[in-house]
Every structure is written in structure tokens, then in C-alpha cells.
Amino acid sequence: MDKINLLVTISIIITFIALFLSFFLLTVKTAHKLSNRLFAFFLVLTAIDISANLGDLLAISLNVRVFISSFFFLQLPVFYLYVLSVCYSDFKLKPKHLLHGLTFLIANLILLPRFYAVDLESKISFLANISSMPEVQFNHILMHIQMAFYIVGAFMILRKAKKIYLENYAGASIESLNWLFQFTIALSAFYFIALVKNIFKFTQYPNISEGLKIGLLLFELIIIFWYLFKALNNPGLFRTIDSKLKLVQHIISEGKNTTQLAINEKEHNEELLKLQQYMVEKKPFLNPSLTIQDVSAAIEIPVRNLSLLINHTLEQHFYDFVNSYRIENAMEILKDDTKSKVTILEILYDVGFNSKSSFNTAFKKHTGYTPTVYRKTL
Structure with missing residues (x-):
């Protein structure tokens, strides 16, 4: 019972802070509006994902609770777009970027026949045997593939952006790229722990999974506070580069x-x-x-x-x-x-x-x- 209360308490705190920070990012006057909006959206998705822990407290229906949990599939794609917007001054959202929501759509369509579209009794039965359900197993595999894809993608963007910056600029943006690299490492560690948690979730040791879940929430709280501290103390931190610039090795080629x-x-x-x-x-x-x-x-x-x-x-x-x-x-x-x-x-x-x-x-x-x-x- 104490563990459940702790989980709910931490979830409420993170949800409130994430929403508050997202509101701040959306309303603050800055030249980096797109970056702020994307990170605000990332925080809102985080808050929505965490709110699934408040299902009993808020009397959320099973359909809504499962649908909310699928918002995880949007978090890393949005963070990936955020990294692009921070690195490149000419980055703009285009219709093609909607493809980043494909895994979110697939994850929910797979659950449609045997969960969303059935009666309450069938839903309860589905959740009671969740670890053996092929739809859930497929979604977890898809989730982990997506995690690896976007984390590697973010690091590749940062690596290229740093090289371009060093070859063309002489200001302080290298520090923002280094910090964003550190932030991405922290998120990578977070998602790796989430992977371990999910592995234990489908074993005979579900208590370990629950313990890791609380640890993840605390880690997430620290990451959000870290970002808030850095952003408020360095309002001019992010100065982006032109994506049309080429690396010297490409010019030589x-x-x-x-x-x-x-x-x-x-x-x-x-x-x-x-x-x-x-x-x-x-x-x-x-x-x-x-x-x-x-x-x-x-x-x-x-x-x-x-x-x-x-x-x-x-x-x-x-x-x-x-x-x-x-x-x-x-x-x-x-x-x-x-x-x-x-x-x-x-x-x-x-x-x-x-x-x-x-x-x-x-x-x-x-x-x-x-x-x-x-x-x-x-």
C-alpha cells in the first residue's frame, strides 16, 4: 500500500511540474519558439504517460488508460524533432514528419480487435493475461526497437551538428550541443532502465519491475528539474546552425x-x-x-x-x-x-x-x- 501511495504521489508531482514547465515554455518570449513548443509537447506527453498511474484515483476507463499508455510511442519521436530544431536554425515542421507517429498508430490498431472493440469483461480478461498476449508482446518489441532507433538517431544528429559547428562557427553554441548530448545520454539511461523494467514485468519477478518503476519516476523528476535549471539559468543557451552547411569531408568528396x-x-x-x-x-x-x-x-x-x-x-x-x-x-x-x-x-x-x-x-x-x-x- 505504501508503495502504491508513493507511486501516486511522485506521479502527481511529476505531472504538475511537467505541465507547469510546458506552460512556461509555450508562453515565454523567445526566438526559439519551435524548439520550446516541441519540448513543451514532449513534457505534455510525459505528463499524459505518467497520468496512467493515476487511473484508479481519477476513475479513468480501461480504454482510456491503455490509450494513454500508448502515448509513450510519441515521446521519443517528439524529442528527436526537438533535437533537430535545437541543432538547425532553418528546421521547420512538415507534413512528412507525421510519419514519426506511425508506431503510435500501429500500436493502437493492433489492440483494436481484442481490446478496444470488445466488452468490459473481455477487456478485464485481456489485462489479466496481459503478459501472454501477442499484441502486448509485439508492442513491447516495437517500443524497444523505436527507442534504439530514435536514441541512435539523436546522437547521430548531435555528432554531425557539432562537426558542422566546429568548422563554421566560433561562438558558445558548442556548449549547448555538449549539454544536449549529456541530456540525451540521461534520457538513454532512463529508457534503458525502462527496458529492464519491462523485461522483469514479463518474468516471475514483477515486484522488481514495480520497484524500478518508482526509481524511473524519481529519475524522470530529476531530469525535468535539470532541464528547468539549465534553461532558466542559460536563456541564450541554444544558438542553432544552418542545416545547408556541409562538412569539409563532403566538400572534398x-x-x-x-x-x-x-x-x-x-x-x-x-x-x-x-x-x-x-x-x-x-x-x-x-x-x-x-x-x-x-x-x-x-x-x-x-x-x-x-x-x-x-x-x-x-x-x-x-x-x-x-x-x-x-x-x-x-x-x-x-x-x-x-x-x-x-x-x-x-x-x-x-x-x-x-x-x-x-x-x-x-x-x-x-x-x-x-x-x-x-x-x-x-
Whole structure:
């Protein structure tokens, strides 16, 4: 009885928080409306899924209770679309994205003949023998296949987006991608535990499944709080990239096919010199949101050529290339005795960084020291 009360209590808390946060995301003024709406929808689906635990409390009919439990099939597809919307600034919902609801439709159609369309007595009999019902077994297999598909898909998107970002941008979005990667890992752990729970559900140890269910709810509560904390403390966290941008390896591959990749050595040296002079004289790296398109427009070198020059020829990501100039500038400030009272935080903003963690990481990568230790060694 205590376990049931605990399950209901946690379910009520998570449902309330999920709905409250979804309302906040839908009403807050932001440039990332689609991302907010998709994550709000994900939270609403989470709240609906959890509300199945409140069936006895809310006197929900068996049909509605089972239908609610099938909303799980929509959660990961919506999260997948959310990841796309966070990664790519030009992402838009299209009619083709309705295909992501196919498993939800299949799961319910399979239950139609022997559950939804029968009388109450047959429904009760169905639920009493639920572990042996082929429809339920099929839906659980479908559920786990879907989980693996969308989790792998989300990681692939994040991996590609990070590569594109490093090759074309020099701002702080890499932190948002890293955080979203961590968030996806947390969700992966959650769904893996759910998989284990479902396995025990069809064995002789259903009590283990119930115990894991309570643990999952607590884990879900922590994940939601984590997202809320991160979103509220970093309102500008998500800055997306253009999905039309190509990875350098793809540009090289296309160049081999079209025989337009190579430029002569003279042109190459001229472009490299032009780039280096621009970086030293104009100091564009002081702009924390600098992109490769900005540099391309300023020095009149096509983005494609500039990307190959930096990412392929110099064997540096644009992100690291720009940060190297920022670090060199920071080192000059740290060496200047007249600026000994300038704080590390002031320096990082002055040279184009907008995050202490990204500054420390880049500085240590470039010098082998943290900024504070480097200053002390001078």
C-alpha cells in the first residue's frame, strides 16, 4: 500500500511540474519558439504517460488508460524533432514528419480487435493475461526497437551538428550541443532502465519491475528539474546552425567528383596570407558570434574555399582557429603588467569568449595551463 501511495504521489508531482514547465515554455518570449513548443509537447506527453498511474484515483476507463499508455510511442519521436530544431536554425515542421507517429498508430490498431472493440469483461480478461498476449508482446518489441532507433538517431544528429559547428562557427553554441548530448545520454539511461523494467514485468519477478518503476519516476523528476535549471539559468543557451552547411569531408568528396577542388599554390598562399592579415589587423575574433560566413564576406574568399583552407589545409576547425587568436590576445593581456588588476572574467569577454568554461578549456588546450596558473608563472 505504501508503495502504491508513493507511486501516486511522485506521479502527481511529476505531472504538475511537467505541465507547469510546458506552460512556461509555450508562453515565454523567445526566438526559439519551435524548439520550446516541441519540448513543451514532449513534457505534455510525459505528463499524459505518467497520468496512467493515476487511473484508479481519477476513475479513468480501461480504454482510456491503455490509450494513454500508448502515448509513450510519441515521446521519443517528439524529442528527436526537438533535437533537430535545437541543432538547425532553418528546421521547420512538415507534413512528412507525421510519419514519426506511425508506431503510435500501429500500436493502437493492433489492440483494436481484442481490446478496444470488445466488452468490459473481455477487456478485464485481456489485462489479466496481459503478459501472454501477442499484441502486448509485439508492442513491447516495437517500443524497444523505436527507442534504439530514435536514441541512435539523436546522437547521430548531435555528432554531425557539432562537426558542422566546429568548422563554421566560433561562438558558445558548442556548449549547448555538449549539454544536449549529456541530456540525451540521461534520457538513454532512463529508457534503458525502462527496458529492464519491462523485461522483469514479463518474468516471475514483477515486484522488481514495480520497484524500478518508482526509481524511473524519481529519475524522470530529476531530469525535468535539470532541464528547468539549465534553461532558466542559460536563456541564450541554444544558438542553432544552418542545416545547408556541409562538412569539409563532403566538400572534398564533391570536389573530387567535379575536379574543381584544387586551386594552384599561388592562389592558396595569397588566400592564406589575406586571411592571416585580416585576423591580425581587424581582429574579427573579438566578435563572440563570429562565423566563417562573416570572415568570407570580409576578405572576399568564397566560404567553400575558406572552409577548405582552414579546416582541411591548416587542419584546424574554424572554432579552434579563431580561438587560437583569442588565446594569443588573452596571453598578451596577461603578460601586460599595467593590466595586472584586470580579472580573468574581464579578459575572456574582452577577447571574444562568452563563457568561462570554454575560455579555460581553450586556454589550457593552447598553453597547457589554466589562465590563472599562466598568470602566476609570469
